[in-house]
Amino acid sequence: MSALELRGAVVRLDGRIVLDRVDLGVAPGEIVALVGPNGAGKSSVIRALLGLISLEAGEARLGDQPVSRLSSRARAERAAYLPQERRIAWNMAAVDIAALGAPFLSGADATRRAREALALVGATSLADRGVADMSGGERARVLLARALVCEAPALLADEPIAGLDPDAQLLVLDLLQQRARSGQAVLVSLHDLTLAARHADRVLVIDRGRIVADALPTKALSAERLRETFGIRGRWIDAPSGPLLDLDRRQG
Numbered sequence: 001m002s003a004l005e006l007r008g009a010v011v012r013l014d015g016r017i018v019l020d021r022v023d024l025g026v027a028p029g030e031i032v033a034l035v036g037p038n039g040a041g042k043s044s045v046i047r048a049l050l051g052l053i054s055l056e057a058g059e060a061r062l063g064d065q066p067v068s069r070l071s072s073r074a075r076a077e078r079a080a081y082l083p084q085e086r087r088i089a090w091n092m093a094a095v096d097i098a099a100l101g102a103p104f105l106s107g108a109d110a111t112r113r114a115r116e117a118l119a120l121v122g123a124t125s126l127a128d129r130g131v132a133d134m135s136g137g138e139r140a141r142v143l144l145a146r147a148l149v150c151e152a153p154a155l156l157a158d159e160p161i162a163g164l165d166p167d168a169q170l171l172v173l174d175l176l177q178q179r180a181r182s183g184q185a186v187l188v189s190l191h192d193l194t195l196a197a198r199h200a201d202r203v204l205v206i207d208r209g210r211i212v213a214d215a216l217p218t219k220a221l222s223a224e225r226l227r228e229t230f231g232i233r234g235r236w237i238d239a240p241s242g243p244l245l246d247l248d249r250r251q252g
């Protein structure tokens with residue numbers, strides 16, 4: 001059974017269809033990358049799964065229940081969420097922000113878990129600093145730690161590597177992969193197709209609100225799909241570490 005599922009989901013915002021009969025599922029133990037051009041509907045998929053935007057038709061499910069029937073607490077117990085928005089209004093210490101990811105633990109346990117999560121994302125030295133005084137990438141690590149504190153069955157991360165340096169990008173994707181290997185259902189939206197191909201078990205391609213591919217990376221990101229959806233040329237190269245995606249802006 002999927003931990004996350006959309007069935008025939010239709011979302012309309014401001015009178016415009018932004019998700020058009022979307023079907024997708026993510027099983028426990030799986031990491032799935034959601035890719036697509038700007039405005040294609042990636043954040044809308046994630047927000048619909050979490051019940052943050054309502055469906056005009058179809059259904060969103062977290063575990064065995066439609067998300068619309070779950071309380072906010074039940075949603076938070078089933079899914080950890082890293083939003084695309086990185087602004088934090090209050091200048092609280094990083095450890096206190098990260099601890100917000102574990103609202104169901106006692107204060108001391110939440111703080112201990114928050115420090116562990118900050119260590120996982122390489123942010124131990126930031127733990128006691130105010131988040132307003134941090135760089136964008138530092139703040140991104142703190143928010144990722146907040147999502148990792150909660151070991152919910154599902155983890156949804158909206159562009160978690162945006163603004164991170166190359167080492168941090170690989171660290172974050174390795175962490176998300178490890179979470180999947182330990183049983184979480186992980187859905188991650190990404191713009192970097194090469195990293196999506198390398199780290200995901202499966203790739204979903206969304207184009208103008210429709211899922212146009214849902215397959216293993218080498219199939220979902222075929223030369224034809226790359227040309228049609230992204231307007232770029234791409235080919236797969238056999239490398240000792242596995243298939244590598246080589247991209248080129250010029251049309252072939």
Ligand SMILES: Nc1ncnc2c1ncn2[C@@H]1O[C@H](COP(=O)(O)OP(=O)(O)OP(=O)(O)O)[C@@H](O)[C@H]1O
Pocket residue numbers: 013014018036037038039040041042043044045
């Ligand atoms: N609150 C809103 N009101 C009206 N339209 C919206 C709203 N939020 C998003 N949209 C529109 O919905 C479509 C999908 O947006 P969404 O943010 O899901 O795309 P995305 O694939 O995540 O894009 P990006 O890669 O640029 O972050 C876009 O056309 C966007 O303009």
